[in-house]
Amino acid sequence: MTAASLELSLGPVSFYWTRERYFAFYERACHWPLSAVTLGETVCSHRRDMKLADWLEIGHQLAAAGKQVMLGSQTLIESNADLRDLAKLCDNGDFLIEANDMGAVHRLSEAGLPFVGGAALNLYNVPSLRVLKDCGMFRFVAPVEMPGKDLARLLADTRAAGLALDCEVLAYGHLPLAWSSRCFTARHHQHPKDRCQFVCQNYPEGLPLTTQDDSRRLFTLNGIQTLSGACQDLRHELGDMADMGVAMARLSPRTEGMAEVVADFDQARQGRCPAPSPLTLVDAELCNGYWHGKAGMDLAVLED
Template sequence: MADSSSAGSPSVRSLQLALGPVLFYWTRERYAQFYRDAADWPVDIVYLGESVCSRRRDMKLDDWLGLGRELAQSGKEVVLSSQTLIESEADLRDLRKLCDNGEFRVEANDQSAVQRCANAGLAFVGGAALNLYNTAAIGVLQRAGMQRFNAPVEMSGADLAHLLDDGRAQGVAVPCEVFAYGHLPLAWSSRCFTARRYRHTKDRCRFVCQKHPEGMALRSREAGEVFTLNGIQTLSGACQDLRHDMASIADAGASVARLSPRAEGMADVVADFDAARRGELAAPDPLTLVDAEICDGYWYGRPGMDNTRRDSA
């Protein structure tokens, strides 16, 4: 992998920045303010929608479409993210409406969304939860209408480079997106862990997720943040941060770096990643790399919670 010294190369400058869907449960007012601000940020692609839990009903499809139209007027490519875990007929009805919205492309986060888009002849983006690890699988979905895919979050940069090289050799060249910032989405369950923490049932959760706009930390006995609980979703405890690895993302052959929204400080995160792709991000100071909440291990083929820059400092 290249180091950050090549961050000014044309391949890095051509990297697009994508703002992923908000994974947490916010209020309508917070969503509205966040995307009003995001309209002025130097991101190229914005993903909208509820991809985690169908009980989060504050925002309807029409609300997401309204936000999408405003962002599109600001020059953003807008994509609607589908729910990752489909659990009921009601979820399927909502999925059909999402895929048939008639305005914006859909990020298919499970096979039912893939099937709906493919049957309707609609182009789509493949989400990371589709677990696309080989050229054959990518080729199948490309023929079904997939125009971009998200690499699995645990795939290393070296493995991704081999995958994309193999794809080009076989005539399967689909643009790839890398999860470059945020708590890594690791697993989904039919149980709601946040509701359980408050001793509520899932069906009567009282929407306690809204008390935790960046999820709820699950700590080990040694006080280390192992996971972040987000309703039915389990995220990494540490926040993946590849802002100093934009050159290696480009060298691997990816075309998009995805930034997952957080409740605070997101404008500064976007600004840093934009500076990195322009070769203007200052080199990291090893004396400041002591934040235990940062990780980059998966990208380097190590345990995901590792922080390679801190460990090498």
């Protein structure tokens, strides 16, 4: 079974990188077989190396390479300054927005602007999708913990209800699990959140949190965000996704080996997928439990 019609997209960078690393990464991404790219700082407003003008510059480079470009909004709005930044983002005039909180949805709806609904909006049923479609949503990212069979049912019900909405699924990367007003990375270094000294930038792949005996990576700390310890890998599910009507498989950026990850998923779309095994060029544990209705950290053993 192949999924050649399924498009690949690149999600926003979850971690705090240097300005130079962002520009170098997206220069390479221009040449990858991706249909869409979401840019922007979606986690923490303290991360200010990249200005809106920088994201717009990168966005135009990607658009010139034939990619659909979205700008992701911050997921947790905590201050009036965050609201002002949100307003500037939504009013950028160049690119559409991926709304990651209801404040962004409200502003975009008031302005009559179409948008993508991010996974953090937690859209689980047809009434919720209908409300946001009426607000201008044309695509949504499925909640990361939704099992594949439940998503298949939701998409079938959505079509039966006459709602024309594309769906995107996070197919590769650390799963975003929670956001908090506390900064766990700063606390690890005994810094107060407001004087964090930007220690997140010391962890371009996040800060691993392991079991007491260090036998397993449970979570990945990323400032105010908690991610899964393992990376979700749904290469072997792309055919089923295409059959159920998923439009895009999202890949979450990593610092190393991302070109190989994209290439592996591009091959998987063509039905050329090797036996289940870790992506050899990326040092990360893998998981797919949520998709199979199990504990998220599990890796189901698939048989050909």
